[in-house]
Amino acid sequence: MTQKMILTSVLAVLGLCTCARAIAGGYSLCSTTGPLGMITGEMKDWQITASSAYPYEWDNKCREKYARVYLENKYGWCAKYKSSSEWLQVDLGVASRVTGVMTQGRADGNEWVTAFMVSYSMNRFDWFYVNDQYGNQKVFEGNTDSYSVKHSYLDEPIVARFIKFHTVQWNRHPSMRVEILGCQLCKQPLGLPPYGKLTASSYKKSAQSCQPEDGTILSHKGWCAKKKKNAQWLQIDIGPPTLVTAVITKGRGDSKRSHWVKRFMLSYSNDSSVWYKYKDAHHLDPKNEWLWTPTYNASTSQLIPDQYTDEGLIFGGNSDKDTERIHYLNAPFVARFIRFYPIEWNKKIAMRVGLLGCPFKGKCPDGFMRVNEDSPCVENLAYKKRAQISSSSRHNKRHISTKVVSQERASQAVDGRLEQGLRFCTILDNLYGDVFTIDLGRQQNVNGVLIYTWQGEGEDGVSAYKDYMNNLDKLLVYVDDTGGKDKKKDPDSTPQLCAHISRRNEALFRPVLHFPCMRALKGQKVLIEAWNVLNGWNRIFSAVLCEVQIYG
Numbered sequence: 364m365t366q367k368m369i370l371t372s373v374l375a376v377l378g379l380c381t382c383a384r385a386i387a388g389g390y391s392l393c394s395t396t397g398p399l400g401m402i403t404g405e406m407k408d409w410q411i412t413a414s415s416a417y418p419y420e421w422d423n424k425c426r427e428k429y430a431r432v433y434l435e436n437k438y439g440w441c442a443k444y445k446s447s448s449e450w451l452q453v454d455l456g457v458a459s460r461v462t463g464v465m466t467q468g469r470a471d472g473n474e475w476v477t478a479f480m481v482s483y484s485m486n487r488f489d490w491f492y493v494n495d496q497y498g499n500q501k502v503f504e505g506n507t508d509s510y511s512v513k514h515s516y517l518d519e520p521i522v523a524r525f526i527k528f529h530t531v532q533w534n535r536h537p538s539m540r541v542e543i544l545g546c547q548l549c550k551q552p553l554g555l556p557p558y559g560k561l562t563a564s565s566y567k568k569s570a571q572s573c574q575p576e577d578g579t580i581l582s583h584k585g586w587c588a589k590k591k592k593n594a595q596w597l598q599i600d601i602g603p604p605t606l607v608t609a610v611i612t613k614g615r616g617d618s619k620r621s622h623w624v625k626r627f628m629l630s631y632s633n634d635s636s637v638w639y640k641y642k643d644a645h646h647l648d649p650k651n652e653w654l655w656t657p658t659y660n661a662s663t664s665q666l667i668p669d670q671y672t673d674e675g676l677i678f679g680g681n682s683d684k685d686t687e688r689i690h691y692l693n694a695p696f697v698a699r700f701i702r703f704y705p706i707e708w709n710k711k712i713a714m715r716v717g718l719l720g721c722p723f724k725g726k727c728p729d730g731f732m733r734v735n736e737d738s739p740c741v742e743n744l745a746y747k748k749r750a751q752i753s754s755s756s757r758h759n760k761r762h763i764s765t766k767v768v769s770q771e772r773a774s775q776a777v778d779g780r781l782e783q784g785l786r787f788c789t790i791l792d793n794l795y796g797d798v799f800t801i802d803l804g805r806q807q808n809v810n811g812v813l814i815y816t817w818q819g820e821g822e823d824g825v826s827a828y829k830d831y832m833n834n835l836d837k838l839l840v841y842v843d844d845t846g847g848k849d850k851k852k853d854p855d856s857t858p859q860l861c862a863h864i865s866r867r868n869e870a871l872f873r874p875v876l877h878f879p880c881m882r883a884l885k886g887q888k889v890l891i892e893a894w895n896v897l898n899g900w901n902r903i904f905s906a907v908l909c910e911v912q913i914y915g
Contacts, residue, residue, distance in 0.1 A: 415443035439469035468509035483523035554601035580717030585615030614684030615713035631698035640675035834904035
């Protein structure tokens with residue numbers, strides 16, 4: 364299987380059909396293409412390796428980590444031997460679409476590579492050479508001096524994670540600096556606040572720090588476990604399942620004390636019930652040393668190595684509180700929930716975590732919603748939850764048989780379908796019931812509600828939406844925190860008002876009604892109540908709810 368077929372298959376599994384077709388068709392997958400990080404430093408020193416390098420004692424400016432275009436004079440990678448078998452390798456971290464390379468000699472040294480070849484791989488084991496139009500291994504024209512930067516296009520873009528530069532000819536000594544051009548699809552942050560939700564097995568009850576949400580990689584604080592034991596975990600809910608390609612860890616940042624995690628394990632799930640411990644191909648086949656991804660602390664250059672056990676891969680963590688450590692996964696996985704299990708730590712369990720991968724694109728899957736057309740998909744807390752229609756205290760109670768008939772249609776407003784035909788909608792009125800209640804199953808934080816309304820003709824083919832809503836004055840959304848299993852109902856308590864929309868300026872007749880809560884409200888039930896125009900001559904009113912979505 365070719366590299367193009369491998370990535371196409373991965374993207375097809377994710378449902379990213381546009382990307383898969385684009386790769387197969389040879390089209391560009393990115394709106395822009397440019398340097399992939401050798402110049403900027405996004406490619407870390409540990410991602411650059413070579414067949415050999417000048418000994419440090421001979422010349423301390425000839426290391427692999429100095430093989431970066433535009434680095435100051437006298438710095439560069441210098442092979443130990445004057446041989447055509449020498450090579451310089453860059454680990455791009457994730458599968459990348461490569462369109463070209465940049466090369467430069469070692470300035471002030473009169474050393475440069477005049478001809479080179481390029482090979483590439485997805486796994487550092489199966490290698491392919493970039494070929495010319497005749498199907499032969501292409502020999503690229505290199506530099507003509509030690510200062511100028513040469514840009515070389517590839518005849519066709521390639522998909523790879525590892526790129527090797529093979530020296531063929533040189534001036535005085537095979538020395539060079541490089542950059543790789545292209546784009547990376549699956550190296551974007553995942554699960555960042557406010558969309559990613561962080562939870563933990565336990566945490567210290569401190570208002571200023573140590574909460575699960577303090578464990579995001581963007582925080583200057585950190586999550587702190589309440590107890591010192593291996594059963595603790597920090598979890599990220601990234602939303603719709605997507606491809607995760609890397610994990611990032613840091614120590615706690617807001618304390619003068621030295622708190623960080625030295626080793627950790629990883630597990631993932633799509634439903635938070637069935638969990639899989641991360642095991643990459645190295646664990647499955649210890650002979651495959653080519654899958655090893657060396658990572659180390661840049662400030663101390665001390666490597667905390669990974670370990671392989673029957674339980675799964677134990678990642679090497681941090682060796683200080685401030686240095687960010689990244690692990691590119693040899694076996695990327697698709698998941699919604701990712702858990703970090705600290706195994707060893709310095710003094711106390713505390714950490715910040717992050718993820719890289721492919722952000723979800725396209726239509727939200729079942730159980731997810733978008734608050735607006737450009738927002739990411741977030742969990743729809745109302746999806747297929749128990750719903751019912753009842754009468755408020757503002758109106759007389761109706762006969763029980765009437766209430767049962769209306770409840771048959773209540774579930775239609777939480778079934779996840781956005782069909783806006785009247786027969787797919789739920790109707791509130793002062794005949795059958797004017798309160799729509801959704802039971803979330805457990806107490807949760809509610810930040811807002813969306814209601815999709817009906818905008819077509821009635822069943823008689825004549826009546827329009829506004830006719831059905833003629834005497835409706837406002838819709839109000841409440842969050843009820845009295846329904847928890849462990850909480851006795853307080854007869855004096857009342858649901859908390861989230862928001863309301865009135866008929867002023869026709870706001871009540873929009874296709875989508877947005878009720879943003881003034882603050883996050885915690886509760887198990889969400890109530891939508893319809894109010895009629897009090898001074899109207901006709902007391903009959905109704906509200907049409909085609910789909911109700913709730914976000915936290």
